[in-house]
Amino acid sequence: MSGHVVVCLPTFQEADNVERMLAALAVVLDGHGEVLVVDDGSPDGTADLAEAHAERHGGVRVLRRPRKEGLGRAYVVGFRAALDLGADLVVQMDCDFSHAPRDVPRLVAAAIEGADLVLGSRWTTGGGVVGWPRRRLLMSRAGSLYARGLLGVDVRDLTGGFKCWRRAALAALDLDRLRSGGYGFQIETTYRALSAGQRVVEVPIEFVDRERGRSKMTAAIAFEALHTVPALRLLEIRER
Ligand SMILES: Nc1nc2c(ncn2[C@@H]2O[C@H](COP(=O)(O)OP(=O)(O)OP(=O)(O)O)[C@@H](O)[C@H]2O)c(=O)[nH]1
Numbered sequence: 001m002s003g004h005v006v007v008c009l010p011t012f013q014e015a016d017n018v019e020r021m022l023a024a025l026a027v028v029l030d031g032h033g034e035v036l037v038v039d040d041g042s043p044d045g046t047a048d049l050a051e052a053h054a055e056r057h058g059g060v061r062v063l064r065r066p067r068k069e070g071l072g073r074a075y076v077v078g079f080r081a082a083l084d085l086g087a088d089l090v091v092q093m094d095c096d097f098s099h100a101p102r103d104v105p106r107l108v109a110a111a112i113e114g115a116d117l118v119l120g121s122r123w124t125t126g127g128g129v130v131g132w133p134r135r136r137l138l139m140s141r142a143g144s145l146y147a148r149g150l151l152g153v154d155v156r157d158l159t160g161g162f163k164c165w166r167r168a169a170l171a172a173l174d175l176d177r178l179r180s181g182g183y184g185f186q187i188e189t190t191y192r193a194l195s196a197g198q199r200v201v202e203v204p205i206e207f208v209d210r211e212r213g214r215s216k217m218t219a220a221i222a223f224e225a226l227h228t229v230p231a232l233r234l235l236e237i238r239e240r
C-alpha cells in the first residue's frame with residue numbers, strides 16, 4: 001500500500017470485537033497507516049480496550065465522544081480528524097467483522113488506481129451477503145434499488161458502509177452539511193461525491209452478518225434512509 005491510510009472505525013458497544021479488529025487491521029495495514037476509533041461513550045468499555053491496545057501496539061488513536069449520537073455524527077468527526085492526521089486515503093468500515101479486514105487492501109488499491117471513492121459492494125458481480133435472513137436481504141436490495149432509481153445513479157450498493165475515499169474527494173464533501181445518520185449517511189455521501197463529478201468505483205465484497213455483539217440498526221434508521229433519498233433530490237433542485 002502506498003500513501004498514508006487512515007481507517008475510520010466508529011464503535012458503540014463493540015467490546016467483543018474491537019481488539020480482534022485492531023489486531024487484524026494492523027496486519028493488513030502493515031505499517032502503512034493507522035486506525036482511528038471513534039467511540040460514542042460505549043458503557044462496555046470499548047474505548048478503554050482500544051486505548052490499551054494502542055498503548056501496547058501503537059498505530060491506533062481513540063477519539064472519545066461523550067454520548068451516542070449516531071453513526072453519521074461519528075463519521076463526520078472521524079473524517080475531519082483523519083484529514084487533520086494527513087491521510088491520503090480514508091477507509092471507513094464497521095467494527096463487527098461484517099466488513100472483512102482482508103478486503104481493505106483491495107479497496108485501497110482501487111483508489112490508488114484512480115478512483116476518488118471506492119465502494120465495497122454487495123450487489124455487484126462477485127459480491128454478496130452471508131447470514132442474513134431473506135427478509136433483511138430483500139429490504140437491503142430494495143433499499144438500494146429505491147435509492148438508485150430515485151437518484152438516477154448507476155451505483156448498485158448505495159447503503160453500504162465499507163468505502164475508501166481519496167483525500168481530495170473527502171475534503172470536497174461539505175461535512176457541515178451532512179445531516180443523516182445510518183444508511184442515510186452512506187447514501188448521502190456517495191450521492192454527493194457523484195454529484196460533484198467524483199469517480200466512484202464498486203468492488204465486490206462479501207458482507208458477513210455480525211457474529212458477536214448487538215446490532216444498532218433500528219427501524220428509525222431505516223426509515224430515515226427512506227426519506228433521505230427524496231430530500232437529497234429536492235435539495236439539489238433548490239441549490240441549482
Ligand atoms: N461511534 C458510533 N458508532 C456507532 C453508532 N452506531 C453504530 N456504530 C458502529 O457502526 C458500525 C455499524 O453498526 P452496526 O450496529 O453493525 O449496524 P449495522 O451494520 O447497520 O447493522 P447490523 O448489520 O445489524 O450489524 C459498528 O462498528 C457500530 O459499533 C453510534 O451511534 N456511534
Ligand SMILES: [Mg+2]
Pocket residue numbers: 094096098210215
Ligand atoms: Mg453491522
